[in-house]
Amino acid sequence: MSLISVLRTGVSGMNAQSNRISTVAENVQNSSTTGYKRTSAEFSSLLLENNTNSAYNSGAVETTIRRAISEEGSINSTTSKTDLAIKGNGFFVVQDENKAPLLTRAGNFVVDGPTGNLVNAGGFTLMGYSLLDGAPVPALNSTAGMVPVNMSSLGMRATPSTMGMMGGNISADTPDLTGALSPTNYSKKTSIVTVDKLGNSVTLDVYLGKVPANPAATPPIPQNTWQASVYTSGGTALTSPPVTLSFGADGKLTGAEATAAKTNFTIPGGEAFSLDLSGATQFAGGFDLAGGANGRIPSAVTGTEFGGDGTVYATYADGTKLAAFKIALADVKSPDNLEPRAGNVFRTNIESGDLQIGFAGVGGFGSLKASALEMSNVDVSSELTTMIESQTVYTANSKVFMTGNELLDTLMNLKR
Template identity: 35%
Template sequence: MGLYGIMNTSVSGMNAQSNKLSTVADNISNANTVGYKRYKTAFSSLVGSGGSSGHESGIVNTTVVQTVRQQGAFNFTSRGTDLAINGKGFFQVQDSQGSTYYTRAGDFVLDKNGQMVNSGGYKLLSAGGAPVTVDLNTPVWQASSEGELGVNLASSTPVRAGTVGLPSNFDYKTSVSAYDQNGNVVKIDLVYSKTGQNMTGTTVDDSTWKVQAYSTATPPVELADVDLVFDGSGNLMGGATPSPTELAFTVPNGETLTLDLSKTVTAGDKFSVNKVDIDGYGPSTIKNIRIESDGRVFGVYEGSAEKLLDQIQIVNFSNPDGLQAKSGNVYAATDASGDPAVGFPGDNGFGTLYSGAVEGSNVDLAAELTEMVQAQRTYSANTKVFNASSELLQELNNLR
């Protein structure tokens, strides 16, 4: 057994514990870093030569790995642009030079250009490979094209004789608002008349009504009409025969609007409007954005109107722990990680998105403090071995 070998062994032990303390320091300092993955120090022995009559001490090697595949806990926020991946996958992000990296840090905010940027300064990429961009300043609008209108027509209403419709020969009237191609509100009047006969003039019974759509021009212009036939229970009888369940007409200066009338009934002795829902919206800038679990990004406008803006893709690797860590809590692909597999959140093999949440670090402070104490004690023990071998070497030198 050589004294110099013992000294080398103890020095390697001190270096190994120093490496462990270094990873512990990194882990503790980043305990609150969004998406951070803790480092772990693994030890392995390198044995020296020796025989049955003696032992030649070896050294200890260390390997530092990052636990990238281990998920951290979710921290829920009130900000819709904060994103967390529940399961496998990484966000694709881009730096200012246009290089692509991967991260679990989803604390995104909108910058002055409407791009989603995280705390590391990296831009989130969409399915097209370009940064997700939300135009916050340009107003948009959408013409109405479909809707739903359900009313209750009083069954006790007598059959109305003669030609029905505006200006006065009708039983009930309601109005709906639609949007034309320029985003202007267009009011449409709908009148209901109990006719007791179908479009061919053949008498059916007193459960047949006519609904007519009119523009609010002066004088009113009829846009469309249909006959509604109800069964004995007061429900609309669907199908082309004997009754349609839709009313379609062209909105003045707009598109064809198709109204679903299937929830119209006849019952009781009072008229009421039960359901009105028409799409389209007037000129408005984005008030908020909403992100679905499958990565779709919607802009929310005035009146809760929504428009699909983009969709986020995520990537996965066969060996996430083989990724190379870079500054800003991002990773680069390596031969050890494999090539990135691209998919949408929720696809087979990919996690889903949580909006309004971020993934915290996977650091356990209690465990790190325990590791720190162990490394400190072991380092101290190695110094004692070094001092002992140094004293023995001094004794050996004093023999002369």
């Protein structure tokens, strides 16, 4: 037996336990770090091949450092709307200052003042797909097409009106008009407010008139017929000829009459607009009209909200919401083999496999929860137990080293 090998084996054992203690120290200090994945030291024996039955030379211990990346931590609720947690498989795709894509489970995102991007506590920017130009079509194995999630880039936003409706009761007791329907000759006037391309309010005046029956006209005008004309507030006619509303004996528009009670025109300075009057009825009593139009006047972004499917909504001062981005999730075949980097992020490598991109709740990816964070998966009590065990084994290895050294001293003293 080689006494030198005893010394080397003792040193190897102490080095192995030093590595283990180092992982314990890292785990304990990160036991409260959002999305942190615990590290462990795994050992394997290294035996020498030249041993015989009569002589044995001790080998050493090899240390392999592993991370429990696929092991989930607990999900805790928070008061921040921009905090995100993944329940199940997947990672957030983030970007460092060099625009390199990385993966993380740390979803403690806040708005960065200088850039307006959503960044986590490690300073990494959350990536997603823009929804402003339609639904995204992500590449299955690449982050191409992803952009930083940035609400400040939306700024003031206006949506022009494209459609509206008017319905409710038109009084059957109204006398017939004398002469053609016009802004100076009508039975009832009402208004609808729309929005042009610049976000300006454009008021549309709707004039209604009951038309006398005329069977000889082309086409014939039956009883219970009304006409509707739309004008700008400045008096410019937008409908020509007027819209005809021919009510049945039951006071409703049905079939071809309901289809004819629609008109299309262009709002001054705005988009093509469709006005639907088919919801009108004609019963006895007074007028009871209601209506409206889509579109939104300019409003500033005041906040951010997340949907369970990863959709990021910009909330505006007027209370409306706009689906602006959609967060994608990434996964790999072997998450535990991802390469850890500073800042609680990971990078893919050959052992982990290539990226696979998808969305929350689809194709095996986990779900997203807003106002929540995934905590560290470190169990402090287990780490303290490991620390005591390592301390004991380290001491035992040091005793082996000291015993081997004493034996060498005895051997060296034989010649004296």
